[in-house]
Amino acid sequence: MSLYYVQKLLYQLNRDPRVRERFEKDRDEVLRDYELTDEEIAAIRKPDIGLLYVMGVNGQILMHYAAMCGYEWKEYIEAMREGIRKHGPVRAGLYAMVDGKGAV
Amino acid sequence: MSLVFAGVCSHAPGITGRAHMADPALRDGFYASLERMREALEAAKPDALIVVAAEHFANFFMNNMPAYCIGMGAHYEGPIEDEKWLGIRHTRVPGYPDLSRRIIREVMQTVDTAYAEEWKFDHGIMVPLHFLTPRYDLPIIPVNINCQGPPLTPLHRAWEFGRALRRAAEAVPERIALVGTGGISHWPATPDSGKINEEWDREFLDRFINDRRDEMISYTDEETYRDGGQGGFEIRTFIAVAGATEGKKGELWYYAPIPIFAVGCTVAVKEV
Numbered sequence: 599m600s601l602y603y604v605q606k607l608l609y610q611l612n613r614d615p616r617v618r619e620r621f622e623k624d625r626d627e628v629l630r631d632y633e634l635t636d637e638e639i640a641a642i643r644k645p646d647i648g649l650l651y652v653m654g655v656n657g658q659i660l661m662h663y664a665a666m667c668g669y670e671w672k673e674y675i676e677a678m679r680e681g682i683r684k685h686g687p688v689r690a691g692l693y694a695m696v697d698g699k700g701a702v
Numbered sequence: 703m704s705l706v707f708a709g710v711c712s713h714a715p716g717i718t719g720r721a722h723m724a725d726p727a728l729r730d731g732f733y734a735s736l737e738r739m740r741e742a743l744e745a746a747k748p749d750a751l752i753v754v755a756a757e758h759f760a761n762f763f764m765n766n767m768p769a770y771c772i773g774m775g776a777h778y779e780g781p782i783e784d785e786k787w788l789g790i791r792h793t794r795v796p797g798y799p800d801l802s803r804r805i806i807r808e809v810m811q812t813v814d815t816a817y818a819e820e821w822k823f824d825h826g827i828m829v830p831l832h833f834l835t836p837r838y839d840l841p842i843i844p845v846n847i848n849c850q851g852p853p854l855t856p857l858h859r860a861w862e863f864g865r866a867l868r869r870a871a872e873a874v875p876e877r878i879a880l881v882g883t884g885g886i887s888h889w890p891a892t893p894d895s896g897k898i899n900e901e902w903d904r905e906f907l908d909r910f911i912n913d914r915r916d917e918m919i920s921y922t923d924e925e926t927y928r929d930g931g932q933g934g935f936e937i938r939t940f941i942a943v944a945g946a947t948e949g950k951k952g953e954l955w956y957y958a959p960i961p962i963f964a965v966g967c968t969v970a971v972k973e974v
Contacts, residue, residue, distance in 0.1 A: 602764060605763075605764070606763065606764075606765070609759055609763050612759070613759075613760070613782070651892075651893075656759070656850065656851075656891075656932075657890060657891025657892045657895075657932070658758035658759050658850060658890065658891050659759050660891065661891040665784070665787070675893060675895055678892065678893040679893045682893065692852065692927075692932055693892065693932070695923075695924065695927045
Protein backbone atom coordinates (compact mmCIF):
# COMPACT_ATOMS: atom_id res chain seq x y z
CA MET A 599 0.00 0.00 0.00
CA SER A 600 1.29 3.43 -0.89
CA LEU A 601 -1.77 5.56 -0.43
CA TYR A 602 0.42 8.60 0.05
CA TYR A 603 1.85 8.34 -3.48
CA VAL A 604 -1.51 7.54 -5.07
CA GLN A 605 -2.90 10.70 -3.52
CA LYS A 606 0.21 12.68 -4.41
CA LEU A 607 -0.08 11.76 -8.08
CA LEU A 608 -3.79 12.57 -8.19
CA TYR A 609 -3.18 15.83 -6.30
CA GLN A 610 -0.49 16.84 -8.79
CA LEU A 611 -2.71 15.89 -11.73
CA ASN A 612 -5.39 18.11 -10.24
CA ARG A 613 -3.16 21.05 -9.54
CA ASP A 614 -0.30 21.04 -12.05
CA PRO A 615 -1.21 21.34 -15.73
CA ARG A 616 2.31 20.22 -16.72
CA VAL A 617 1.93 16.92 -14.86
CA ARG A 618 -1.48 16.46 -16.47
CA GLU A 619 -0.03 17.15 -19.91
CA ARG A 620 2.76 14.61 -19.36
CA PHE A 621 0.22 12.09 -18.05
CA GLU A 622 -2.01 12.51 -21.08
CA LYS A 623 0.98 11.99 -23.41
CA ASP A 624 2.60 9.04 -21.63
CA ARG A 625 0.95 7.63 -18.50
CA ASP A 626 3.67 5.07 -17.80
CA GLU A 627 6.38 7.67 -17.83
CA VAL A 628 4.56 9.69 -15.13
CA LEU A 629 3.53 6.63 -13.10
CA ARG A 630 7.20 5.62 -12.80
CA ASP A 631 7.82 8.75 -10.72
CA TYR A 632 5.70 7.42 -7.86
CA GLU A 633 6.05 4.41 -5.57
CA LEU A 634 2.93 2.50 -6.57
CA THR A 635 1.81 -1.12 -6.37
CA ASP A 636 0.53 -2.94 -9.47
CA GLU A 637 -3.02 -2.74 -8.11
CA GLU A 638 -2.69 1.02 -7.63
CA ILE A 639 -1.28 1.53 -11.11
CA ALA A 640 -4.12 -0.50 -12.61
CA ALA A 641 -6.74 1.45 -10.64
CA ILE A 642 -5.31 4.78 -11.75
CA ARG A 643 -4.95 3.69 -15.39
CA LYS A 644 -8.42 2.18 -15.78
CA PRO A 645 -9.62 4.40 -13.96
CA ASP A 646 -11.33 2.42 -11.20
CA ILE A 647 -12.71 5.29 -9.12
CA GLY A 648 -14.46 2.89 -6.74
CA LEU A 649 -11.27 0.97 -6.00
CA LEU A 650 -9.31 4.20 -5.52
CA TYR A 651 -11.92 5.23 -2.95
CA VAL A 652 -11.67 1.85 -1.21
CA MET A 653 -7.87 2.23 -1.16
CA GLY A 654 -8.47 5.37 0.89
CA VAL A 655 -8.03 8.27 -1.53
CA ASN A 656 -9.56 11.39 -0.02
CA GLY A 657 -12.72 12.46 -1.83
CA GLN A 658 -11.47 16.02 -2.07
CA ILE A 659 -8.67 14.67 -4.26
CA LEU A 660 -10.57 11.84 -5.95
CA MET A 661 -13.51 13.96 -7.14
CA HIS A 662 -11.19 16.07 -9.26
CA TYR A 663 -9.56 13.02 -10.84
CA ALA A 664 -13.00 11.55 -11.55
CA ALA A 665 -14.05 14.83 -13.19
CA MET A 666 -10.83 14.82 -15.21
CA CYS A 667 -11.73 11.32 -16.39
CA GLY A 668 -15.17 12.52 -17.50
CA TYR A 669 -17.33 11.44 -14.56
CA GLU A 670 -20.44 13.48 -13.87
CA TRP A 671 -21.12 14.13 -10.17
CA LYS A 672 -23.73 11.37 -9.84
CA GLU A 673 -21.54 8.87 -11.69
CA TYR A 674 -18.70 9.71 -9.31
CA ILE A 675 -20.87 9.08 -6.22
CA GLU A 676 -22.18 5.82 -7.72
CA ALA A 677 -18.66 4.67 -8.63
CA MET A 678 -17.62 4.94 -4.97
CA ARG A 679 -20.72 3.05 -3.82
CA GLU A 680 -19.99 0.35 -6.38
CA GLY A 681 -16.39 0.26 -5.17
CA ILE A 682 -17.51 -0.59 -1.64
CA ARG A 683 -19.94 -3.25 -2.92
CA LYS A 684 -17.26 -4.84 -5.07
CA HIS A 685 -14.08 -4.40 -3.02
CA GLY A 686 -15.35 -4.12 0.56
CA PRO A 687 -14.82 -1.41 3.19
CA VAL A 688 -12.29 1.40 2.79
CA ARG A 689 -8.90 -0.03 3.66
CA ALA A 690 -6.82 2.95 4.78
CA GLY A 691 -6.78 6.68 5.33
CA LEU A 692 -9.41 8.90 6.85
CA TYR A 693 -12.47 6.91 5.84
CA ALA A 694 -11.19 3.76 7.51
CA MET A 695 -11.36 5.64 10.82
CA VAL A 696 -14.61 3.97 11.90
CA ASP A 697 -15.50 0.89 9.86
CA GLY A 698 -14.76 2.05 6.32
CA LYS A 699 -18.31 1.32 5.26
CA GLY A 700 -19.44 4.93 5.20
CA ALA A 701 -22.61 6.25 6.74
CA VAL A 702 -25.18 4.81 4.29
CA MET B 703 -7.91 49.19 16.01
CA SER B 704 -9.81 46.02 16.76
CA LEU B 705 -12.02 43.31 15.54
CA VAL B 706 -15.05 45.02 14.00
CA PHE B 707 -16.99 42.01 12.74
CA ALA B 708 -17.03 38.26 13.38
CA GLY B 709 -19.14 35.56 11.84
CA VAL B 710 -19.27 32.12 10.30
CA CYS B 711 -20.84 30.70 7.18
CA SER B 712 -20.85 27.59 5.01
CA HIS B 713 -18.77 27.27 1.86
CA ALA B 714 -19.80 24.07 0.08
CA PRO B 715 -19.31 24.20 -3.69
CA GLY B 716 -22.93 23.19 -4.33
CA ILE B 717 -24.08 26.49 -2.79
CA THR B 718 -23.13 28.20 -6.05
CA GLY B 719 -22.46 25.27 -8.39
CA ARG B 720 -25.71 23.40 -7.84
CA ALA B 721 -27.90 26.40 -6.97
CA HIS B 722 -30.39 25.58 -9.73
CA MET B 723 -30.98 22.11 -8.24
CA ALA B 724 -31.92 23.30 -4.73
CA ASP B 725 -35.35 23.87 -3.23
CA PRO B 726 -35.84 27.57 -4.11
CA ALA B 727 -37.43 28.44 -0.77
CA LEU B 728 -34.49 27.06 1.20
CA ARG B 729 -31.88 28.41 -1.18
CA ASP B 730 -33.35 31.90 -1.25
CA GLY B 731 -33.62 32.03 2.52
CA PHE B 732 -29.99 31.03 2.86
CA TYR B 733 -28.89 33.51 0.20
CA ALA B 734 -30.86 36.28 1.97
CA SER B 735 -28.99 35.53 5.20
CA LEU B 736 -25.66 35.69 3.39
CA GLU B 737 -26.78 39.03 1.96
CA ARG B 738 -27.61 40.19 5.47
CA MET B 739 -24.12 39.15 6.50
CA ARG B 740 -22.63 41.13 3.61
CA GLU B 741 -24.53 44.22 4.72
CA ALA B 742 -23.39 43.78 8.31
CA LEU B 743 -19.82 43.26 7.18
CA GLU B 744 -19.89 46.39 5.04
CA ALA B 745 -21.52 48.41 7.84
CA ALA B 746 -18.57 47.50 10.07
CA LYS B 747 -16.30 49.29 7.54
CA PRO B 748 -13.40 46.85 7.72
CA ASP B 749 -10.02 47.58 6.15
CA ALA B 750 -9.43 43.86 5.63
CA LEU B 751 -11.23 40.56 6.03
CA ILE B 752 -9.55 37.55 7.57
CA VAL B 753 -11.16 34.37 6.23
CA VAL B 754 -10.46 31.32 8.38
CA ALA B 755 -11.00 28.44 6.01
CA ALA B 756 -10.33 24.75 5.63
CA GLU B 757 -8.90 24.27 2.17
CA HIS B 758 -9.21 21.04 0.27
CA PHE B 759 -5.77 20.23 -1.14
CA ALA B 760 -5.59 23.40 -3.21
CA ASN B 761 -2.22 24.53 -1.88
CA PHE B 762 -1.22 22.16 0.86
CA PHE B 763 -0.55 18.44 0.71
CA MET B 764 0.71 15.80 3.12
CA ASN B 765 4.32 16.34 2.04
CA ASN B 766 4.41 19.52 4.11
CA MET B 767 1.12 20.18 5.83
CA PRO B 768 0.88 23.16 8.14
CA ALA B 769 -1.59 23.00 11.01
CA TYR B 770 -2.14 26.73 10.50
CA CYS B 771 -1.18 29.00 7.65
CA ILE B 772 -1.81 32.71 7.06
CA GLY B 773 -1.58 34.34 3.64
CA MET B 774 0.88 37.16 3.09
CA GLY B 775 0.40 37.70 -0.63
CA ALA B 776 -0.23 40.93 -2.53
CA HIS B 777 -3.03 39.15 -4.34
CA TYR B 778 -4.63 35.74 -4.65
CA GLU B 779 -6.25 33.82 -7.50
CA GLY B 780 -9.36 31.71 -7.51
CA PRO B 781 -11.27 29.60 -7.85
CA ILE B 782 -9.03 26.66 -8.70
CA GLU B 783 -12.12 24.69 -9.66
CA ASP B 784 -13.79 24.78 -13.05
CA GLU B 785 -15.74 28.03 -13.29
CA LYS B 786 -18.88 26.34 -14.58
CA TRP B 787 -18.72 23.54 -12.01
CA LEU B 788 -18.49 26.06 -9.17
CA GLY B 789 -20.57 28.82 -10.71
CA ILE B 790 -17.96 31.45 -9.84
CA ARG B 791 -15.81 33.30 -12.37
CA HIS B 792 -12.04 33.11 -12.02
CA THR B 793 -10.74 36.31 -10.52
CA ARG B 794 -7.92 38.03 -8.69
CA VAL B 795 -8.53 38.97 -5.05
CA PRO B 796 -6.53 41.75 -3.36
CA GLY B 797 -4.30 40.91 -0.41
CA TYR B 798 -2.67 43.18 2.13
CA PRO B 799 0.87 41.86 2.69
CA ASP B 800 2.01 44.52 5.14
CA LEU B 801 -1.01 43.95 7.36
CA SER B 802 -0.62 40.17 6.99
CA ARG B 803 2.97 40.44 8.16
CA ARG B 804 1.99 42.35 11.29
CA ILE B 805 -0.86 39.94 12.04
CA ILE B 806 1.40 36.93 11.57
CA ARG B 807 4.08 38.38 13.84
CA GLU B 808 1.60 38.88 16.62
CA VAL B 809 -0.06 35.48 16.18
CA MET B 810 3.39 33.89 16.40
CA GLN B 811 3.74 35.15 19.96
CA THR B 812 1.56 32.21 20.95
CA VAL B 813 0.88 30.03 17.89
CA ASP B 814 3.50 28.77 15.42
CA THR B 815 1.67 29.55 12.23
CA ALA B 816 3.09 29.01 8.76
CA TYR B 817 2.71 31.75 6.19
CA ALA B 818 2.35 31.78 2.41
CA GLU B 819 3.00 34.54 -0.13
CA GLU B 820 1.24 32.50 -2.80
CA TRP B 821 -2.17 31.03 -2.33
CA LYS B 822 -4.81 29.79 -4.71
CA PHE B 823 -8.35 29.98 -3.40
CA ASP B 824 -10.64 27.00 -3.73
CA HIS B 825 -14.38 26.98 -3.08
CA GLY B 826 -13.66 27.11 0.65
CA ILE B 827 -12.83 30.80 0.33
CA MET B 828 -14.36 31.72 -3.03
CA VAL B 829 -17.93 30.75 -2.10
CA PRO B 830 -17.98 33.02 0.99
CA LEU B 831 -16.32 35.86 -0.96
CA HIS B 832 -18.81 35.47 -3.80
CA PHE B 833 -21.55 36.47 -1.35
CA LEU B 834 -19.73 38.66 1.17
CA THR B 835 -17.39 40.72 -1.03
CA PRO B 836 -18.91 40.24 -4.49
CA ARG B 837 -16.90 43.08 -6.00
CA TYR B 838 -13.66 41.55 -4.66
CA ASP B 839 -12.57 44.99 -3.52
CA LEU B 840 -11.87 44.29 0.15
CA PRO B 841 -8.34 43.08 0.96
CA ILE B 842 -8.42 39.48 2.11
CA ILE B 843 -6.08 37.70 4.50
CA PRO B 844 -6.65 33.98 3.99
CA VAL B 845 -6.09 31.61 6.87
CA ASN B 846 -6.07 27.86 6.64
CA ILE B 847 -6.55 25.31 9.38
CA ASN B 848 -5.73 21.79 8.25
CA CYS B 849 -9.00 19.89 8.52
CA GLN B 850 -8.27 17.34 5.79
CA GLY B 851 -5.09 15.40 6.46
CA PRO B 852 -4.73 14.04 10.02
CA PRO B 853 -3.10 14.48 12.43
CA LEU B 854 -5.19 17.63 12.83
CA THR B 855 -4.64 20.42 15.29
CA PRO B 856 -6.49 19.78 18.57
CA LEU B 857 -9.65 21.80 19.10
CA HIS B 858 -8.25 23.64 22.11
CA ARG B 859 -5.43 24.86 19.87
CA ALA B 860 -7.93 26.12 17.28
CA TRP B 861 -9.49 28.11 20.10
CA GLU B 862 -6.09 29.51 21.07
CA PHE B 863 -5.40 30.32 17.44
CA GLY B 864 -8.61 32.36 17.41
CA ARG B 865 -7.52 34.17 20.55
CA ALA B 866 -4.20 34.94 18.86
CA LEU B 867 -6.03 36.37 15.85
CA ARG B 868 -8.06 38.56 18.20
CA ARG B 869 -4.93 39.83 19.91
CA ALA B 870 -3.33 40.51 16.53
CA ALA B 871 -6.42 42.40 15.34
CA GLU B 872 -6.26 44.57 18.43
CA ALA B 873 -2.56 45.26 17.92
CA VAL B 874 -2.93 46.85 14.46
CA PRO B 875 -4.53 50.22 13.62
CA GLU B 876 -6.69 48.75 10.84
CA ARG B 877 -10.29 47.63 11.27
CA ILE B 878 -10.38 43.85 10.98
CA ALA B 879 -13.29 41.62 10.06
CA LEU B 880 -13.19 37.88 10.68
CA VAL B 881 -15.20 35.17 8.99
CA GLY B 882 -14.81 31.47 9.65
CA THR B 883 -16.10 29.04 7.09
CA GLY B 884 -16.61 25.33 7.28
CA GLY B 885 -18.98 22.42 7.85
CA ILE B 886 -20.65 21.65 10.28
CA SER B 887 -21.54 17.99 9.70
CA HIS B 888 -21.13 16.82 6.14
CA TRP B 889 -19.66 13.98 4.15
CA PRO B 890 -18.35 15.84 1.10
CA ALA B 891 -17.15 14.03 -2.00
CA THR B 892 -17.89 10.60 -0.50
CA PRO B 893 -20.67 8.06 -1.13
CA ASP B 894 -22.49 9.75 1.76
CA SER B 895 -22.46 13.18 0.14
CA GLY B 896 -25.72 14.92 1.00
CA LYS B 897 -26.03 13.35 4.46
CA ILE B 898 -26.39 16.00 7.17
CA ASN B 899 -26.70 15.42 10.91
CA GLU B 900 -29.00 18.28 11.86
CA GLU B 901 -29.17 17.37 15.54
CA TRP B 902 -25.39 17.35 15.85
CA ASP B 903 -25.16 20.62 13.94
CA ARG B 904 -27.71 22.37 16.13
CA GLU B 905 -25.99 21.18 19.30
CA PHE B 906 -22.65 22.47 18.05
CA LEU B 907 -24.20 25.79 17.01
CA ASP B 908 -25.79 26.15 20.43
CA ARG B 909 -22.36 25.77 21.99
CA PHE B 910 -20.94 28.26 19.49
CA ILE B 911 -23.62 30.90 19.95
CA ASN B 912 -23.55 30.65 23.73
CA ASP B 913 -19.77 30.73 24.11
CA ARG B 914 -19.64 27.29 25.72
CA ARG B 915 -15.92 26.83 25.23
CA ASP B 916 -15.35 23.63 27.16
CA GLU B 917 -18.16 21.82 25.38
CA MET B 918 -17.13 23.17 22.01
CA ILE B 919 -13.61 21.78 22.33
CA SER B 920 -14.67 18.49 23.93
CA TYR B 921 -15.30 16.51 20.73
CA THR B 922 -12.75 13.83 19.89
CA ASP B 923 -11.91 13.39 16.20
CA GLU B 924 -13.43 9.91 16.34
CA GLU B 925 -16.72 11.31 17.65
CA THR B 926 -16.70 14.08 15.08
CA TYR B 927 -16.04 11.67 12.23
CA ARG B 928 -18.77 9.32 13.42
CA ASP B 929 -21.41 12.02 13.94
CA GLY B 930 -20.28 14.80 11.61
CA GLY B 931 -18.31 13.06 8.88
CA GLN B 932 -15.01 14.15 7.43
CA GLY B 933 -16.46 17.61 6.89
CA GLY B 934 -17.17 17.83 10.60
CA PHE B 935 -13.45 18.36 11.22
CA GLU B 936 -14.03 21.85 9.85
CA ILE B 937 -15.61 22.86 13.17
CA ARG B 938 -12.06 24.09 13.82
CA THR B 939 -12.78 27.18 11.73
CA PHE B 940 -15.87 27.99 13.80
CA ILE B 941 -13.95 27.29 17.01
CA ALA B 942 -11.23 29.75 15.95
CA VAL B 943 -13.90 32.44 15.51
CA ALA B 944 -15.35 31.49 18.89
CA GLY B 945 -11.88 31.82 20.41
CA ALA B 946 -11.48 35.24 18.80
CA THR B 947 -14.79 36.33 20.36
CA GLU B 948 -14.33 34.62 23.70
CA GLY B 949 -16.81 35.83 26.30
CA LYS B 950 -19.25 37.13 23.71
CA LYS B 951 -22.60 35.80 22.63
CA GLY B 952 -23.66 35.10 19.10
CA GLU B 953 -26.72 34.97 16.96
CA LEU B 954 -27.79 32.30 14.51
CA TRP B 955 -29.14 33.97 11.38
CA TYR B 956 -29.74 30.85 9.32
CA TYR B 957 -29.50 27.10 9.57
CA ALA B 958 -31.13 24.53 7.32
CA PRO B 959 -29.92 21.25 5.88
CA ILE B 960 -29.88 21.61 2.10
CA PRO B 961 -28.86 18.14 0.84
CA ILE B 962 -28.05 19.20 -2.73
CA PHE B 963 -25.54 21.65 -1.20
CA ALA B 964 -24.27 18.70 0.89
CA VAL B 965 -24.18 20.69 4.11
CA GLY B 966 -26.34 22.23 6.82
CA CYS B 967 -26.24 25.76 5.49
CA THR B 968 -25.28 28.16 8.23
CA VAL B 969 -24.94 31.88 8.79
CA ALA B 970 -24.12 33.11 12.29
CA VAL B 971 -22.47 36.13 13.83
CA LYS B 972 -20.83 36.83 17.14
CA GLU B 973 -20.57 40.04 19.10
CA VAL B 974 -17.10 41.52 18.96
